Amino acid sequence: MRYLLFIILVALVQTVNAQDNWENPKTSEMEDSQIIIEKNRQIELPRATRNFQQVPKIKKDSIQVPVTFTIKEFQPTLNSIKPKIRVLTVQDEKLDKLYANQVKAGLGNYGATYLEAFLANKRNKNQSYGLHFNHQSFAKGAVDGNNSGSGYQLVKPYGKLIFDKTVVEADAFYERHNNYLYGYDSTVTEIDRDSIQRTYHTVGASINLKDRNLEDAYQYGIGLELYQLFSNYEAGEGSFDYSITNSFELSEEFEVFLNSDGFFSKHQFNDNEYSRNRSLFRIKPGVSYELGKLRINGGFNFVYENDTLESMNRLHVYPDVSLEYSLLAKVSAKAGIRGDVREVRLRNLLAENPYLNDSVVLSNTLMPFELYGSVYGSFSSMLGFDAGFSIASVKNNYGYVPDNVYPEIFNPVYFSGNNTEINIYAGLTAQLNPDWKAALRADYFYFNLDNGLEMPYRPGTQLVFNTDYLIAQKLTIGLNGHFQGSMNPGFTPTTDTPNLNDEGEIPAIFDLGLKFDYKLSDRSHVFLHANNLIAKEYQYYYNYPNRGFRILAGFIYSF
Template identity: 50%
Template sequence: MTQRRINMLKYVLIVILSFPIAVLAQDNWNQEGDLEDSQVIIEKDRKIDLARVNRDFKKVPNAKSSQSSIDVKFNSKQFIPELNKLSPRIRVLTIQDEKLEKLYGSQVRLGGGNYGASYFEGNFSSKRNKDKSYGLNLLHQSFANGPIDGRNSGSGYQNINPYGKFIFQNAALSADAFYERNNNYLYGYDTTLVNEVDRDSIQRTYHSIGANIKLEDRNDNSNYHYKLGLNSYQLFSNIENSEFSFNYALDNSYDINEDISAYFNLNGFLSNLNFNAIDSSQNRNLIRFQPGIHYNWNDLRIKAGIIIAYENDTLENLGKTHLFPDLNAEYTVFDKLSLFIGLKGDIRANQYRSFLNENPYLDNTIPVFNTLMPLKFYGGVNGAISNVLGYEVGGSIASVQYNYGFAAIFDESEGELRYAPRYFTEKNTEANAYLALSTNLDNLNIDLRGDYFYYNVGDNQLMPFRPQFRLKLNSDYVIADKLKIGLNAHLQGAMNNENIFLEENANYSFNIDEAIPPIYDLGIKLAYQLSNRSQIFLHANNLIANKYEYFLGYPNRGFQVLGGFTYSF
């Protein structure tokens, strides 16, 4: 055998003997081991670019109550964007994929504080699933005592909210149900004249049970798009007042071409309101038809439509049909600057439940009517200064009929102040100017909103219990990896008050002729991360310790503190 053949045989034997070892190496790639640099070079170059989210500033809602609760809201539901799958430049089958970060879908929070405060919140949600999500939110917050006569001015709130969402190929279905309980006391009595109060007689407990369902189109290949929303609730109380409401909204649009789409929207409610004290039952209906078109041309977006509304419960001439304009234009000057302007009319739907959320100290029976807004002109500018500061500046002026504030009622036989809506039947003017700023840095988030309000409700008349200006600040700052601090501030101007007395010679000591003083409220939040699953928190509210009154006769609690523990699992 020649030397050349002997060398070839050696190479063949080496390859045969090495093959089982290579196979075992593939079977046991999970075990620890080292690869020499000369065997393989793996290069990963991943870059994720997310589009900048446009900041959306919404109008700050009216203050709902003089009971300014400690801000301890949190939300454990996490938004996890689905990114396109990324592939390395060289795909090697023997390299494991990176594991997803563990997601804790549930969270509970327990806390307690002064005024006999107790707090519990639980959010229990499903884990990652691209087709469905479901969960349960629980909330309990109560104060055993209040600013006047201890337990006679306590309050409580509870909410149970199961929810779910299912995503199909061409549609998404979401639904949730809720039970809500609000408990308050009519503690607006004159403590200098009243020695003893029957606590049960001044208790007001309202329960609401309801459900929401929404079906939304997801077919991007279709010219027709839709969104259907249905919700209803039943409210009942310990004074046997009740309200049932069925609300509906259907949005339809059809893309005529790339620039023009036509829409026809329908929404409204059917409700029944009962006041046991006067054996009154009232059916209230509102329906809106909203046809129109959307037109997009380069950086200009125009909406032109009308609103045809029918309602049966304005203060005069029951059963009216109204026609309103619905015009809007928005122009993007450049990437970080947009202008908008609009002209619109509408009916502001007022319901008993919304009145209770705004003012829990209502009389046993109150008038409930809608507000007409025949015409509203609005405009403004929004955008961003650099990549971290967003802003919006705007204003509106509207002609309004049956606008309302609140009026205090004192009946000596009852012994306390209560409230009822005060409607202004004549057409009047309402104006609003606002400035909103928002920053979003790595360690700092700030939201600031300032509003100026103007009401012209007639000669020698003033809008009662509505502030002339309001300033709100919410901020969070991460001092260190585990420590976060937040600051909240609320400032609003003085308010006019209005009073109705059923007894001309009523004995009282309330300052009924004086305006409600300005309100200053400052709060601070501290959170320390014990681990990636646990946290302790301390929240303090009304640091100025001013028992201010939003409604005459109902002072707010003074300095409040709440501390507790959060755990995720």
């Protein structure tokens, strides 16, 4: 401890002396000096040697060591579960009893008799068959009592078989039409009723095959029909008709198709002393492409036929292009251009005009060009509509003219020049509730013929409507009407020509009908139909007035 105190004391004395020397300028001044610092360090390393030889490969040992795996199957054993839960089952509802058979019968003025029957099998998912029978006749007409009567009968058995991949439908039929040429001169007192009778019978059969699975990419359909028409005036027609459809869906948007149809027929006339073989063969290839809401259909129509007035044995090639666009969820529009041959056969002419001559000329109608468009759909579940137009260029279109010798019979007349045919139409369907429904359609027709001619027996306007209303769950009331504009009679009228209007035309037609249906039970009804309420004996063909006010009452029974 003493040494430590001595050291501290000496240090203090030196410190004081140093402070005292700061005040003496001679002793406190520092001498001039120069300090030089040199750095001469250098690192030297010996030169290294490098080896550029490749690294030697390591030899693999080719010895394979076998490895085996042993998997032990583990099968757990579980005790069976016996839940004490009772599953409730709902008993299937019983189907309502099906009354597949129905008979309708009625009587009316003008000696009217009506009988119609529908007979069919019970429910069966693989087959159905039945029989349709229809009889309608009038013992008298508007002129000379039973000299203007008429009748129609139909017997048609049918059947349908459903297999795993194919549906087969077949039927046979017999039809009988009976009419009288009562458009004779009323000044004639003696008329042989048998000589003015026109009766023709048609017997035939058809079979159709089509694909059952609509989800398949390939779809097909085949239809065959054979019929023979006989008449009491030794004119007839036999025909074999066919139709084939093929479509193949390459993708959801793209589809190709190849369709074909036609007929081979034989027309007998002039008491069967003469006959003519007629044929038409049509092939329609094309494609269909869907692009969003737009569907494009394009193809060609190849038609070979042998009996137009223009020439014989002609092959016609026409376009067939259309566009379909979905405007709204339930509204669509369609437009297109196409060409075709309208086949004309004796069976079709007799269905349109039963007062034909014994021997008539049959020639197909050419339609090289037709532009058409339509808008259709529904605004709601209660209102639907369909409106459109068509403008066509037509050759060999036909009408009817009275015979020069016997004006009570008609001959078809063909217009060989190019003529324009226009149709504008609009239709509405409505169902405001399950008890009320109605339908309405209006058409406008225009025919532009050469040399200022008018198309005979083709009206310019037509309006058809029909409505039904259910009252008190048992009584149904219906109202229907038919309006048709005036027509050209097919000849040049004179000043004293009867049954024509001031313009020398067949007057317009307006027919109004009313019907009542009362439900006695689930299986029986009674009905009352009244037609031509205006009681006007209008005529469609010259000198062939229709019956006036008509009434038919009857009974309907299902079993």
